[in-house]
Amino acid sequence: MKLVLLGAPGAGKGTQAEKISAKYSLKHISTGDIFRANIKGGTPIGKLAKSYIDAGKLVPDDVTCEIVKSAVQGADDYMLDGFPRNVYQAEKLDGFAQVDICLNLEVDKALLMDRICGRRMCVCGASYHVSRLNGSEVCAKCGKPLYRREDDNPETVEKRLETYESQTAPLIDYYGAQGKLKTIICGDKSPEEVFAAVCEVLDSL
Numbered sequence: 430m431k432l433v434l435l436g437a438p439g440a441g442k443g444t445q446a447e448k449i450s451a452k453y454s455l456k457h458i459s460t461g462d463i464f465r466a467n468i469k470g471g472t473p474i475g476k477l478a479k480s481y482i483d484a485g486k487l488v489p490d491d492v493t494c495e496i497v498k499s500a501v502q503g504a505d506d507y508m509l510d511g512f513p514r515n516v517y518q519a520e521k522l523d524g525f526a527q528v529d530i531c532l533n534l535e536v537d538k539a540l541l542m543d544r545i546c547g548r549r550m551c552v553c554g555a556s557y558h559v560s561r562l563n564g565s566e567v568c569a570k571c572g573k574p575l576y577r578r579e580d581d582n583p584e585t586v587e588k589r590l591e592t593y594e595s596q597t598a599p600l601i602d603y604y605g606a607q608g609k610l611k612t613i614i615c616g617d618k619s620p621e622e623v624f625a626a627v628c629e630v631l632d633s634l
Contacts, residue, residue, distance in 0.1 A: 430455060430634070431526055432508040435600055436534030437593045438586065439541040439548075443556065444620045445534065445627060446510045453631060456507035458500045460493055482580060485588035487514055487596065494521045501526055515596040516603050530634065531604035532627065533612040538590060540617060545586045549575040 432455060436442045443459075450457040464482070467475030474496075478488045487493075497512050509528075513519040522528065536544075547559040551568035557575065566575055580589070604610040611630045615623050 430506050430631075431529050432631075433513070433522075433528050433531040433604070434508055434510045434534070435531055435597070435604075437536060437538075437541055437597075438589045439545040440534040440536045441544075441615060441620060441623060442510055442534060445624060446508060448620075448624045449508055449627060449631070452628070454506065456504050458497065458504075458507050458509050458512070460488075460497065460509075460511040463496055463500070464488060485580060485585040485592065487592060490515070490517055490521070494518055497522070498525050513600060516599055519600055519603050528604075528609060530631075531600070531610050532630065533601055533604075533610060534615050534623070535612055536615045541590060542583070542586055545581050545589075546583055548578070548581050550578055551575055 430453065432449070434442050434446055434449070443461075446457055446459065449455060464475065464478040468479045468482075469475070474492065477492070481488050493512060493514070497509065501507060501509075509522075513522050544558065549557045549559060549562065551557075551571065551573055553568060553571045553573065555568050555570045557568075562575075567573065568575055580586075601610060601612075613623060613626045613630070618626075
């Protein structure tokens, strides 16, 4: 299975990707993870990516496409998370991979703003929302201090959502026209409820 996971920032793609990858044994290819690893390592690609991400913009298409093309080589079963981000990237992807399904996670914009601006991260990869931390500032898994990503502020989030609507949302029609789109209406459902809906879709394939 070759799966594209689609959804606006804060829709819960990271959480669902982890669950999907584990249950269906899919290689999880996250452009966000790839870029963050390069940013942390101070590589040229990392520095370039950081300049765009900090401004709430997207990394240039051709750079992203080459990284993804390299990542999927030799893999039969995988899930793309954060790619493609626009129709140009989707057309490029069609040139080196055959997507089976595009799973779209749909969430209301107001809820997305609350989710992202209230998000707190840990270096171990865990993610929390301030409403569920009860004042705690450390990770429940490893005990290390939680932090807020630089781009998780209202101004940058608004730009990211606008960018998503103008550039990424058209992929809904793109994959819909190919008969590969499956949309999950997430609303304020729990991650477990969303995953149950995801499994119902994937198990039917």
